[in-house]
Structures are given as C-alpha cells and as structure tokens.
Amino acid sequence: MLHRRRRTPVSSKAIALAKTQTNSRLLQAFSALFISAVLLLAMVMSAAAQDRPATFADLAEDVSPSVVNITTSTIVAGRTGPQGLVPDGSPFEDFFNDGEGSPRRSSALGSGFVISADGFIVTNNHVIEGADEILIEFFSGEELPAELIGTDPNTDIAVLKVDAEDLPFVEFGDSDAVGARVGDWVMAMGNPLGQGFSVSAGIVSARNRALSGTYDDYIQTDAAINRGNSGGPLFNMDGDVIGVNTAILSPNGGSIGIGFAMSSAVVTNVVDQLREFGETRRGWLGVRIQDVTPDMVDAVDGLSEALGAMITDVPDGPAKDAGLEAGDVIVTFDGHDVADTRELVRIVGNSPVGKNVPVIILRSGELKEMTVTLGRRETAEAAAFPVEEETPQEDPGTTNLLGLTLSEITPELMEQFSLADSQEGVVITAIDAESEAASKGLLAGDVITEAGQIAVVAIDDFEDRVLEARDAGRKSILLLVRRGGDPRFVALSLTE
Template identity: 65%
Template sequence: MRAIQAVAALLLGLALVLAQTLATNAREIPGSFADLAESVSPAVVNITTSTNVATPGGPAPIVPEGSPLEDFFRDFMERQQQDGRPEQRRQRRSNALGSGFVISEDGYIVTNNHVIEQADEILIEFFSGEELEATVVGTDPNTDIALLKVDSDEPLPFVPFADSDTARVGDWVMAVGNPLGQGFSVSAGIVSARNRALSGSYDDYIQTDAAINRGNSGGPLFNMDGEVIGVNTAILSPNGGSIGIGFSMAANVVTNVVDQLQEFGETRRGWLGVRIQDVTEDVAEALGLASAEGALVTDVPPGPSAEAGIEAGDVIVTFDGSEVEDTRELVRIVGNTEVGKAVRVVVFREGTTQTLLVTLGRREEAERTFPASAPADEPIEEEIMGLTVSELTAEMAEQLGVADGTAGLVVTDIDETSEAFEKGLRAGDVITEAGQNKISSPADFEAQIEAAKEAGRKSLLLLVRRDGEPRFVALSVG
C-alpha cells in the first residue's frame, strides 16, 4: 500500500512540474500582440516628405538620324544657347513616405536619414490623425539615422530604447510602420540573427523575419516589453518586397548617435588614426600570434596613434579594456568612444605586448597627409617567390601614384601559378616591407626570406601598396 502511495505521489509531483513547464512556455509564446500594439502605436509616426525637383519645360524634339531637319534643329538649339536663353524648366513636387517614432514627450523623433534626405518639407502624421511639420536636428549617413523635432502644445506619447545587446536569436519582435503607404501597420516575427554587417563601418544590424517593406524605413522594431531594440532600415529582396529578411540598426548604436545629434547637431566619433586589416591565419603565423584575432596596423599617418608610438605591423589586441576580435569591432568601439579621451591600447609587437596611451582625435575632422620624396637609383630586376621585382625609382613612383619618398620594390611581373598571385599580388604593386623590415632592393628581400627560415617561420609578412593603399600579405617561405 505504501509503495502505491509513493508511486502516486511521484506521479503527482511529475505532473506538477510538467504543468509549471507548460505554463512557463505559454507565457513565452504570446497569444496576441494586440496589447503591445495598442500601447506603442501612439508613439509611432508616418513621415511624408516633399522635394522640389526641377524638370525641363518640354521634351526635346526627336529627329531621325540623317533627316533633312537634323541640321535645322541643331542650329536652332545652338542659337538659343548663344542668345543666352536658358532652357525653360518647371518645378514639380516629389513625395516620399517613411516611418519614425517619438523618443521624448517634447517632440524628438527618430527615423532613417534616407527617408528625409534632401527634403524641403517634412510632415509628421500621428496615430491620432494630428499632423505637424518637423525640422531636422541632425543626421548621420554612416548609420542612416536622422533626428527630427516637432513642436506640440501637449506632451507626446513616446517609447524608450532597449539594451539591444540583450536581444537573443529567437526572441519575439514586432515592427510598426508605414509599409507601402499603409500607415500604422503591424508585423511580427523573431530575431533571426545578430551583429549583421551590410556596408557601413558602424553597422550592427539585427536581422528579423518580421515583414518589413518599403515605407517601414525609420520605424521601430519592438521587443515584447514595448522597448525599441532597432530601427528598421533595409530589406534583402530580389523583387523589392518582403521575403522575411529585414535589417534593423541595433538600438545601442542608435542611442549613441541620437545623443550626439541631440547635443551637438552632428556626430563626434573618436579617431585612432591608423589603417588596419584583419589578421588571417597565415598572417598570425608569420607574426607569431597564438590566434588570428586583433587588428593589424598597415599604416600610421600623422595623428593620435603616430603621436602615441603605434607602428605599422603592430596588432591591436585590446582597446580601452575591450578585446579586439577584428577590424570591424575596433572601428565600432573607437567610433563610440569620446573624442579627446585618453585610452590604453595594447599592441602585439615583435613577440611581446606593449601598452600605449592614445588620446583620440575626432574622425570627422581628421586630415590624413603622407610624407613624400623618391630614390632615383636604376632598377635591378630579380625573380623572388614568383614575383619579378625591381627597385622603385622616382619615375616609377610617379607612374604608379606612389607617394614621394617611398622606398621599396615594384612588382613588374608575376607567375600566375604562384602563391603570390593567389594571394592577390599583381604587377604594379609596391612592396615596402618584408618581415616587418623596410626593404629597398632585391637583396633586402632575400635577406628577410632567409631570416624567416632561420627563425623557424613558415610565412613571411609583406607590406604591399596599391594605389597608395597599404595591406599585409603573408607568403610561405618553406
């Protein structure tokens, strides 16, 4: 009897656990988005822009080639121009639609820059039907974010931003906007992916399958707490319609931009003053790095890094206490750092790490200049590692667009079956360093190959310039 009671108690306990699990899952899967949509819609706006576009007053005459009238019309048009008669043009209105959302009760509104770019008039339509004209506070084309302002007699309903770093793949999200001119439309889905990069230096997109179409641009992507985790910006589509791949600029990027636009009317991004490239496996091996992480410095023009002692060939592994995985992350971290802040930058150089203190400049004001001059020695051609190289002369430097004063070897020919060709080297490239040492002759090049072999290296790191742009390439020496 006691055994039966024990089994019954065990089954009852399991049933309670199962019921609690089901209840938890039921809470995670929304039965309806109606309450969420009702609470946030008053803060979402439709945006209509108007632009004056100048168009010709009438179509130019079309005359068949070879027609007897061809010369007549040509002479007529030339006489009009000689008489100083301007072509008659008329103005027409061009309208565009987009979305946005209110972020403060005093009327600040966030949208995409491309929604309001070059607009003469911006009209905001609220959920209540009220319409107000907006002015542009500031824009940031790099993240495609714009901040607008309207004046209202009453406090406006607004929505807060979320910490977008907490959004997880699989979380429910809801988009609200003005797709295809169908205002205040709601669509729902999940976070499909995080940290997507499209084309910009500061991209950090949240990918979603919530339906996003033209006109949704600038509208908010909400989490289930009614907070904005992203600004709907782009879609991936072969036909211009939604196929379930939309992109929203992450809220943490947007809030930083908005704060600067609100305070200064423009962005003020930190500037480190280096040119960088990703660290590949073979580059890591050539440098003696344990893993292919960090940002490899290819050039240090005059600026904050040059003053702090950062050198070409350094690998930036941490910036202001944050680990640097790749170039994209470094650009984003630096851009989000306060201008004028002194930050600690840890670099890997010649097998050891060094910590340097860099005072950041302002990216928007940065002017990069490069030193100039040139060796005038006669070139000596030699074939090395599948490359036919010769010493760089002043004449060659001028022809190749290389800065005056650059010393190195110019690639005059290349074996298309070589590793160098596979790695992207081409005739006309200029090699200025090998093994992180400057070279100016084929003998220097060969000496660095031997030094790499003696050190047990499998690869030799070359600094290559093309059209003035530097990059590192690692070639096998075995």
C-alpha cells in the same frame, strides 16, 4: 550438542497476502512517480507557453501613440529618367510624380518614433534626405510640421523636432541585453506602403549584421518590413526600442522575412550627438587597419590566433603622436577586447573626442600599453596619408622569390606603374600565375615596403628577411604591400 531451530510453517494464504501488499506498495510508488512526472511536464509546458506571447495587442496599444508616419515633400527638376528607383534591398519610399519636363513636387513616405515629451523624433536619413518639407502624422490623426535637427548618413539616422508638449514617447532599450537575443520576440511598427499604422511581429533572426556602412551593427529579423517601414521602431517585449528599421534583403522589393534594424547600441549615441550638436562627433584614432587572418598568425611574433586589428599605416594624427606604428596589432582598446577591424572602428567611433584612451598593442612579440588622445573623425577624413621620400635606385637589382619577380625602383618603373616620386621599397614586376601570391591578389606594380615587419628598400633587404624567417623556422612571412598608396599586409608561405 547442536540444536536445530524449528521452522514455523507458513501457509500459502500468508504468502499470497504478502505478495499482494508488496505489489500494492509498488503500484502506489509508481503512481506517485507518474503523477510527479506529469506535474513537472505540465509546469515546463506552462513556462514555455508563458514565454510565447498569447497576443501582441497590449504591447501595440501601449506604444502606438509614440509611432509616427512621415511625409516629405521635395521640389525636383523635370523627369530625366525612370522614377521611383531605390537601392536593391532597402525599403526606400516610392515617389509620386505629377508631371514631366518641368519642376514638380515629389512626395515620399516613411516612419519614425517620438523619443521625448517635447517632440524629438527619430527616423532614417534616407526618409527625409533632400526634403523641403517634413510633415508628421501622429497615431491620433494630428499633423505637425517638423524641423530637421541633424542627420548621420553613415548610420542612416536622422533626428527631427516638432513644436509640441506632453507627447507620448518611447525609450531605447539595450540591444545587447536579454530581449534582443537571437530567437527573442520582437515587434515592428510603421507605415508600410503608405497604408497607415501597421504592426508586424517576428523574432530576432541574427545579430551584428553588416551591410555596407562603416558603423553597421544591424539586428536581422523576420518581422515584416516593407517600403514605408523605414525609420520605424523595432520593439522588444518590454516596449523598448532596440532597433530602427532600415533595410530589407529581397529579390522583388517586398518583405521575404529578411529585414534589418540598426541596433540601439549604435543609434543612441548618434541620436545624443545629433540632439546636442546637430552633427556627429566621432572619435578618431588615425590609423589604417586590416583584419588579422589565420595565415598571418605564424608570421607575427606573439600571435596565437587570428584576433585584433593590424595597423598598416600611421599618418600624422593621434596614433602617431602616441607612438603607434605600422605592424602593431591592436588587441584591446579602452578596456574592450578587439576581435577585428569592424569592432575597433565601432568602439573608436563611439568614444568621445579628446578622450585619453588606453590601447594595448602587440609589437615584436610583446604586449605594450599606449595612451592615445582621440581626435575627431569628421574633421580628419579628408587627410592624406603621406609617404616617405626616397631617391630611386640607379642600378636596380632583381630577384625571383615566393612566386614574385621583384625589382628595385627605377624611373622607368615609376613611370610604367605610376609610382609616386617618393615611393620606396621593391616593386613587383611579374607574378607566377599559379603562385600563392597571385591567389592572394598581388599584382605587378604593387610595392613591398616591409618584409617580416622590417623596412625593405632594396632587393638585398628582401632576400635577407626571407632567409631570416626561414632560419627561424617560420612557415610564412608577412609583407606590407602598397598599391596606389593604399597599404595592406599579406602573408605568403615560405615553401614557395
């Protein structure tokens, strides 16, 4: 027999009470969730507020005693033209003239900072260049004469020394670390427009800027930098110097928020050498190089992207002694990946003279490790890059390929294009104005010495290299071109 369970009647009051209790629990849960969200938001906003300095006053007070004003004095000849002119974009100091037509004393103003208790001071080379007298004014108002210890025009850095003890000083920080990233707060200090000690603040606007120097590694900032700030420090929020204020980009000579400070990563090495030797002693590899461009990737075996530095010439020196060759692509140097030629120059320049350095190159599609003993750049900069001897061809061949009209070298062409007696290769005598070769800057008189990274001494050689590249399915061919003795690689499309 089937029995049905009798249902207990539920009153409307009980139902209403249950609904009320449920709504109450939901309201409590929502309230707790809302309060948690508000607290979390408050914590985030508080953390963000803590990242923004409420004031720079404490930092300015701590570092001010180490920052100095610099006045230089120079005896110059009488005025022969407009005075006070400075290179565009640099906060070079104004000169104050005291007469015309006769020798006069010219003064200039700049900034600097003390880096040791015994009186070593860092500034810009252009602040003290050519000065007969250098006077340092400290934050306290005390003035002392300074001795020039050494300069480096390549990075625009100079080191001075005053006869003093127990001076307040600042230390260099790591310009590649936290505190010097794009967006981080920074503070500049110096003597803008001769107004005396002054502070400005901003952020790091960009990194790794290059202006015109071989070793440039500038920090760009929107902290105000004006004439007179040259040589002053750029501080991070810990009070460490991460840059030396050097230049501005401006249409009117005043700050528009685009200033440049040479990074401490470059400056510290220069300062150490100037203090020890009174001059720089940079490593020297002894090669001519160029960037690897995207259009070269297909033309070079083993390349998958446009990275590294391609060697265009190897004169007598460390690289030649180690077995490096034109056409090699340097991909790592002393354990550092090489992105481009600028980075390689900076790494080599910061390396000690005489160091045995491992170098990994790409040659004929294979990676090879070589060891190079670095020379000294300063003693090798004037060395000539030799070229190999060759007897000019008597019965030249000619051809038209890739938008180029090419000829083997004759005495007539040597005279026409001022080629060296020992020059070998095939000379460009004409170029199709609408060709890729023209768009890449090749000119009549340029000499092609390699095609496909193989030497070319005759027209047949060049034609064979082009045919081999096409048979191999390449889209382009790499040419080594010399103009006035200066070599560079150029990749041309094989569809021309």
